Amino acid sequence: MFRRTFWFTTGVAAGVWATTKVNRKLKQLTPESLAATAANKALETGQRLKDRAVGFALDVRDNMAQREAELEDALGIHENPELPAPRRHTAIENAPGNHRSAPKYIETSISSPTKYSYNRNEDH
Structure with missing residues (x-):
């Protein structure tokens, strides 16, 4: 059982x-x-x-x-390096026959405007 x-x-x-x-x-x-x-x-x-x-x-x-x-x-770089030089902008003289030459580098600043114009239609 x-x-x-x-x-x-x-x-x-x-x-x-x-x-x-x-x-x-x-x-x-x-x-x-x-x-x-x-x-x-x-x-x-x-x-x-x-x-x-x-x-x-x-x-x-x-x-x-x-x-x-x-x-x-x-x-030899120290902790406070000099600031980089100001940037240079390219400008091409608007002289006749000079439009294919290498760009001319000019320094720009706020106080002295550039003597070259960026407006391509200014002389026309």
Whole structure:
């Protein structure tokens, strides 16, 4: 009698265990659950990539600053270098026959206007 009760109880327990496992797996395979799982994994992957990209950017910035310091030392540039020279603008003289020559460089400033006009229709 005890044998039959033991095997009956074992069968019921195995049936409950198997039913529970199958129901859990079916819930995991529903479209909503699959979408939630995919979204969570995408967020985790995005966070890992962001962390790696930030680390890479910081490494690049550190190495760039180090290399700039090396170049400044090699070139003898100090922290406050001179300002660059003023820009030069090109202007072509409106003289007859001179329109195909190389452009003439003249310095411009606000206080002294240029003697060459940029208006091509001025002489016509």
